[in-house]
Amino acid sequence: MEMDSMEPIPEVPSSAPKMSMVPPIRAALRLRKKFRALRKSHLHLDLSGRRPLDSARSLVHRQLSTDRLLYKSTSNSDTPIFFKFDTPTLEQVSFSNLKRKKKRRKSRVVMYPGGCRRYLPVEHKSKAKRFLLLLIGIICFQILNAIENLDDNVIKYELDGLEKTMQREVFGQKIAMDRIMDLLKDYLATHCHNKPLVISMNGPSGVGKSHMGRILAMHFRSVMDNDLVRQYYVMHNCPKDSDIEACKNEIAEMITDTVTQAEIEEKIPVFIFDELEHMPPPLLDTLLGFFSLNQSNEYLNAIYILISNIGGNEVTKFILQNASSDALNMPHDLHTIIQSSLRQHHKIWNRAEIVPFTLLEKSHIANCFLDELLREGFYPDSSNVERLTGQLKYYTTQGKEYSITGCKQVVGQVNLLHSYT
Template sequence: MEGGQPSPQPAQVPSGAMVSSSVRAVIRLRRKFRILRKSRMRSTLPGESSLSLTPSPSRLLQRQISLDRTKLGSTPVSHLHHSSFEKPQYFTFEAPVESSFRRKKKRRRSRVVLYPESSRKYLPTEQKSKAKRCLLLLVAIVCFQILNAIENLDDNLQKYDLDGLEKVLQRGVFGQKAAMDSIMELLRDYLATHIHSQPLVISFNGPSGVGKSHVGRLLAKHFRSVMEGDFVLQYYVMHHCPDPQDGLACQEHLTNRITDMVTRAEVEEKIPVFILDEVEFMSPGLLDTLHSFLQPRQSNEFLNAIYVLISSIGGSEVTRFVLQNISSELSPQRRREELSQSVHTLLVGTHPLWEVAEVVPFVLLGKWDIMNCFLDEMVGEGFYPDQSHIESLAGQLSYYNTKAGEFAITGCKQVVAKVNLL
């Protein structure tokens, strides 16, 4: 100090101005930092040129800091915002830029939907298809139709009482169990319904005295009892057409009878039965007339009918087959099929009438069957059935002697005559 005067103090800068200038410096630094970070990110992308030609960001930052200091003058650096220089990692660009770039590549995870605690959670409701209901309805209708059809089949069979017919045949026919089973099977299948595509033709073939005509009489008696009206025709060729010269008249008579019966039966929804015995004595013209009714291409009333043809044609074939194959190792079913096939071939060669026929062969009767015929006839005539007497009567007949037993040559043909002599 000179002359006692105080030395001039330097002018103090207001604290508010210092703070505002420091804030502005920090803001400028942050802007520079953002610009440098963007340029750094662009340079790190693939395809860009190397960063070796550009100055380092740290050098640029130091240069900018030195410029700001010169502008601020004597403003100490300590008055600047302490947080801007406290953490130098904010001004290193390598790690943050690289991590931010990697974060952008990651996919954002979908946020989990949180439900409030007070709300109720429900599973998604399944929508029921209306097609299922239609399908169930269709199945129910089909099942109902099937049950109704089964009931109708039972009603038709009950109308003809085939169970009663089977019992009658089992009691009244001896030694022909396989033939009776075949007849009942054919009748059950045909009489189960009223609509058919062709008539049923059954041919009884075999030697004399084995029960063919007897079965025909039992069938006629049964169907007359179960069907109201005249829907059964028993036609004996030697009785209805004894003279071969009356061929045209016989054909016309048979045609009228068949036409009348099938017409009336169709009105009442019943199936007529035609039993024609002694077919082997029919003339060719009468066979042709009968054959015309067996064709499948006819009106509906002619298709719903049963024809039973009884003849001794093929009797010798049946006898030969039975005697030759009595000790065969074939099963009874197999032997019966072969016998039916051989007789059918013989019948077709005789006339085309038998092409559509179901052949039921009647085999030879054994001695035990002959004894049963005597017993049944004696009981029917009122005689006491003495076993010794029956054996004596059965021994008077002629038989084929084989290893399997004795078979009657004439069957039960002479039984009635023997009993009448008692």
């Protein structure tokens, strides 16, 4: 390619401003030198096998046409334009070509033939799904069967009847009754356990602890054998300190025989220990040995009811000082007070679920009199009930009256009515 083949430079019209001929000549010389340098470099690439000659020529022609257009534009403008004759490298050209191809590929739309119908891919059903559904059905059936077994185990002990009896015969201790029923329902739902259930009923004298123990003993004797429910009164069974060794052997033999028989019958025995504030420490240590976790299975499936007046004075002071406070936080505070007092007495209460009993109000004492009058066959006269209720002594604080002796004197007062009649 020679310079004679280049297009002639257009003449500047007369209306355009006059320019000197020196810049166009310099530009032409630069174009010629640039062309020669490009041709030599591309010929060298062609001989080495890196790039074909026709692509080099097309690149040179493209660059020359761009320079010509720039040159024409400068001839018609007032301000000078600086020309740059940098040619793109091979890497830049290949990258731009790849970029254009990607854009073209993305812009293409897949066209379907007009006479064909479109179908979704066919899903092949796996045979493993059937076994998976069968396994899920078996697991659901086992869970349902386990739930029914739990219900059957609870029904066997008739805890609903026990709850109704408590609500009918125990007055003023709703929070304690709910706590006892929750513990019994959770424990009696299964037959295998990792520890025995120990319930400690604590509070002042005459508030219904011993009465609650008798209700529990009567109920479980009605649903189980008499030999599986044992009541132990410390002042009656072990009145003297000289009989401590014999009492220890008696307690150990009683618990061993009972839990062995209960394991054979697949039932949970119930032991009720009353007047525990009078039990000597050696007997408490013996009883604590049966509460440990490293025992055989029959000793772990048992219920122990501990009844005592320990912490009763602290409960009385707390209730009299906080008679007008919120009743929602009172069970937690009472539990903390009684627990600290019990731990000072003996470490056996570290294994027990503490259930505090509170003071009874004057209305609760009236209910106790009414229930006892009905039991003895007297006519439930309201005036007579009020008269008997007023004969007892009460704590008076912040507009409330709490009985000092609870319902303990109710039975004696009703028995006096027989002498008058």
